[in-house]
Amino acid sequence: MPSRRAWSARARRSEWLSANAENTAMSTEASTDQARGASNDGARLGVSGRLAAAFQANALTPLLAIVALLLGLFAVLVTPREEEPQINVTMASVLIPFPGAASADVQNLVARPAEQVLGQIAGIEHTYSVSRPGLALVTVQFKVGVPRTEALVRLYDVLNANQDWLPQGLGALPPIVRPMGIDDVPVVALTLWSDDAASAVELERVAHTMESELKRVPGAREVRTVGGPGRAVHVDVDPSRLRERGVDLLRLQQTLAAANLGMPSGSVVDTQAPGRMLSVETGEFLRDAADVGQIVVGVHQGRPVYLHEVARVEAAAAQPQRYVWYTPGAAMAATAEAAAGTAAPTPGSVYPAVTISVTKKPGENAVDVALAVRARVQALQNTVIPEGVHATVTRDYGATAAEKANKLIQKLAFATASVILLVGLALGRREAVIVGAAVILTLTATLFASWAWGFTLNRVSLFALIFSIGILVDDAIVVVENIHRHQQLEPGRPLRQIIPAAVDEVGGPTILATLTVIAALLPMAFVTGLMGPYMGPIPINSSLGMALSLAIAFTVTPWLALKLMKGHGHAVTGADGQAQATGLAARLPRLFEVLLRPLLDSAARRWVLLAAVLGAVLVSVSLALIPNSRLGVVLKMLPFDNKSEFQLVLDMPAGTPLEDTAAALHELGAFLARQPEVLDLQGYAGTASPITFNGLVRQYNLRADAEQGDLQVNLVDKAHRHEQSHAIAQRLRPALDEIATRHGGKLKVVEVPPGPPVQSPLVAEVYGPDEAGRQQLAARLEAAFHATPDIAAIDSSLRADAPRAFLRVQRQRAESLGIPVAQVAQTVHTALSGADAAWLHDGHSKYAVPVRIQLPRESQVGLDALLALPLRAADGRLVPLSELVRVERGSIDKPLFTKNLLGVSYVFGDVGRRAQDAEIPDSPLYGLFAIRGKLADVALPGSGAVGEYWIRQPADPLRQYAVKWDGESQITYETFRDMGAAYAVGLILIYLLVVAQFKSYLTPVVIMAPIPLTIIGVMPGHALLGAPFTATSMIGMIALAGIIVRNSILLVDFIELQLARGMAFKDAVVQSAAVRAQPIALTGLAAMIGAVFILDDPIFNGLAISLLFGIAVSTLLTLVVIPVLYYALYRRRIETSPTPTTPTSTEGVPS
Helix, strand or coil, X not given: CCCHHHHHHXXXXXXXXXXXXXXXXXXXXXXXXXXXXXXXXXXCCCHHHHHHHHHCCCCHHHHHHHHHHHHHHHHHHHCCECCCCCCCCCEEEEEEECCCCCHHHHHHHHHHXXXXXXXXXXXXXXXXXXXXXXXXXXXXXXXCCCCHHHHHHHHHHHHHHCHHHCCCCCCCXXXXXXXXXXXXXXXXXXXXXECCCCCHHHHHHHHHHHHHHXXXXXXXXXXXXXXXXXXXXXXXXXXXXXXXXXXXXXXXXHHHHHCCEEEEEEEEECCCCCCCEEEEEEEECCCCXXXXXXXXXXXXXXXXXXXXXXXXXEEEECCCCCEEEEEECHHHHHCHHHHCCCCCCCCCCCEEEEEEEEEECCCCCHHHHHHHHHHHHHHCEXXXXXXXXXXXXXXXXXXXXXXXXXXXXXXXXXXXXXXXHHHHHHHCHHHHHHHHHHHXXXXXXXXXXXXXXXXXXXXXXXXXXXXXXXXXXXXXXXXXXXHHHHHHHCCCCCHHHHHHHHHHHHHHHHHHHHHHHHHHHHHHHHCCCCHHHHHCHHHHHHHHXXXXXXXXXXXXXXXXXXXXXXXXXXXEECCCCCXXXXXXXXXXXXXXXHHHHHHHHCHHHHHHHHHHHHHHHHHHHHHHHCCXXXXXXXXXXXXXXXXXXXXXXXXXXXXXXXXXXXXXXXXHHHHHHCCCCEEEEEEEECCCCCCCHHHHHHCHHHCCCCCEEEEXXXXXCHHHCCCCHHHHHHHHHHHHHHHHHHCCCEEEEEECCCCCCCCCCEEEEEECCCHHHHHHHHHHHHHHXXXXXXXXXXXXXXXXXXXXXXXXXXXXXXXXXXXXXXHHHHHHHHHHHCEEEEECCCCCCCXXXXXXXXXXXXXXXXXXXXXXXXXXXXXCCEEEHHHCEEEEEEECCCCEEEECCEECEEEEEXXXXXXXXXXXXXXXXXXXXHHHCCHHHHCCCCCCCCEEECCCCCCCCCCCCEEEEXXXXXXXXXXXXXXXHHHHHHHHHHHHHXXXXXXXXXXXXXXXXXXXHHHHHHHHHHHHHCCCECHHHHHHHHHHHXXXXXXXXXHHHHHHHHHHCCCCHHHHHHHHHHHHHHHHHHHHHHHHHHHHCCCCCCCCHHHHHHHHHHHHHHHHHHHHHHHHHHHHHHHHHHHCCCCCCCHHHHCCCCC
């Protein structure tokens, strides 16, 4: 049994606890006029107040803050860094060779059936096909976001399940699948060149050795060499000697193949080593050109005929199919290499070169891979890389990603520091420390959440954090400012009691305001198409940050406030003995009394205010209707970024020799090398340069014809030039176009896309019932493009006529001699294109060296040497080719195109300055509007009007000719359609949230009224700075909806709080504006400070302008319009009520 003393001690303790509870209750009751609804035991505190009370003195609170900080540091260290978000666009090219078939047969027998088969695959966006003589190219474009592995599994599964769609014996070869995705874009490109102009063969040999070394770099995926002629043992046949010795090409080919064979034959018992087996191998492989030359290829007059007697046999570079070279620019002399004392190469000089491209594995850090590649190249100097051979880094997306990430992290730090300084100036040093700690913890926790979500550190995700700084700080500012205000009003009350009540007073509206911002931003995460994943980090990171900032504001901020904030001494009291605010807070009531009271007293003044606001909205909207004027605003998808590279893509007329293509590129390169901004350039003729994201979508990797080429132009770093890369490209375009036109070529200036790439900025897809009509309409439409000012880079899918000689076999003559048609065709193909009859086994080559039979290059002029080739008849005698064929001359067979199984022809263009004074704004949308007015003029006679489609292909192209506009207009439509839908969904969610909070259908209308007012700041802001209204500007407007509604909620909530305390309606309206002006201005300035650091970015300055001008104007208007509108709508209901009431008590939603 417990002792009496124990019972007595327990009784005394119970009495003490009861007394303490009574004292606490009395203290709490005394603060009911300051803390909304707080009671003697705090049980009536809301969620926010209870959280603040629980965490303000909890020992776990600082530990949780430290964990959040460490998680953020961990995320910064492990998150991969990239310059742009990795948009998962999987495309696969299916090549189906059909040797000898005409384009029409390729399309009908191979391409269309292939499109039908591949159309079964789930998740396909489009299928395209190009039917060329002897080849069908079918491209499958999967929807954005379909994983590469899953897409390829589906593709191979469908191909394997439908292997019978090509009839046996048709002549078509098995399909070749070449998948391409974002990870196929090289992150590093190294160009090998030599001061002493070493041959491309020597450079290629060095590059092949480097490939294995670079492949060992952790994270490297594919290492590929572009350029270099390749090596071969040339067997250059002489038709006259073949005829003299009685040898024909096909027998020569068969003899070479038969002479290059060795195989294990089995084993026998070894008589020299009893009990052991002796392995037997039979045959011999060709080791070098000497072995090849000693092969006996026939017998003539009883003597053996050696190969070197009928052909020239030598090991050398293959006949040129492509050229790659390196040209230093005028800026090369200013590089670090020249500064170190090494003589800079002469600008404009041409050096043979090869380029090594390195891609990275999915998920790897581009910065780490690029640095490791550079380090490995440095280690290979003077070992694998001989002295005098330069390995110039001509692409390093790792370096640009690191530079961009570091710069943005620096801006993030500056923005955070600026916001903390702002709070320090407004509230005090201790309050600034509290807010700063809350912001830093929110950022670190958001970085970890972003890493866990799967985002990388790239320009978009970091811009999302910078732009969010001003929003993330709002919760902490509102909470700290209210604690600060309560301290001023109740200086003698303990801080431990002030904090829960102060947090609870603003907790409800803060939670609602945070949810409204999330509701405004989060729907943007569901934008589809290429723009969705590109801009995805903005809504997701911002929403994650807002949720985390709210949690930190209710947990860590009270703990910091209790530790750091101190009392304010004695309160300043007014005549009524009530505590009064001091400083700026004391002057604000007088300001709003002067500003608002006349509007509240006069209905006429309220109507004048409404008319002025509506007029400002209309004027602002009208700025988009006058884009050509100084005050106009240009609409554009995204502006170009200030990159240090651009590309020239040249298409010469069909049939142009490789040397002529190279000559045109050389002249273009010589002009560019004289420009002071050009660091260097690389030329590619007959092959494609390492692709960019643009090249991935446009399939530049397949450009390998003799009439195709491109120049990769590298500029000096943007810190060393005054113009942006887009301005430089536009300035140089007219002179470059003139050079290309002089050579008969068509030139495109291709810049790195600021967002999702398209086939071309302007694309017209021509549909119709027949191929001839489509091509005629496309030709007329191309002429209309040329007739439109400032439309540049004009091209089409049409090909000009080029001469063709058809060697028509005279069947009766050939068959009577026992020479089949196949033998004739194979002989001609071997003579002109070459046939690899055997492969050397030299023991050291990384890539097999072929033994190639071919006519020498000097004999491939005209048809005489070709027609003199002998073919063996059935009776053994040799017959010249001229006796078996008839030469017919004509034009080449042209390619045929389809898209989604519909025949189509394309016309491409871009908006570029062709004269000094541009008539069309620098946006493809206006170029499109300028061209579409000419559609009536391009219609074919007697075919009726040309149909026009904007969104989808014509449903029935057999009824009329039609044009479907594609390119940037399509992606602009899809982006703004989805963002507009996201905007609407966000507004609906905001309305529902506000209805749920205020239990009123009308109050949310008042709260959301300032949303249209943002346009008053946004559009004039763009006009003032001469910036186009872009997709990022739209993101800013969507974010503004949540930010402005947040301010309105704080205003309306305080009005109702004052009314509930019995204050007169007009006084409550004026008082709410005066009291809430400071936190609203603080949060608005904080958001604007975050936007200032984005203003200098070419792409995201639209977002910054929207936030800067939108917040500035709409915040000022909110402090006037919301109180006045609230008063005007509820004046009759409240002022005529016999008892003090709030709108939600007279008009509301059933709870």
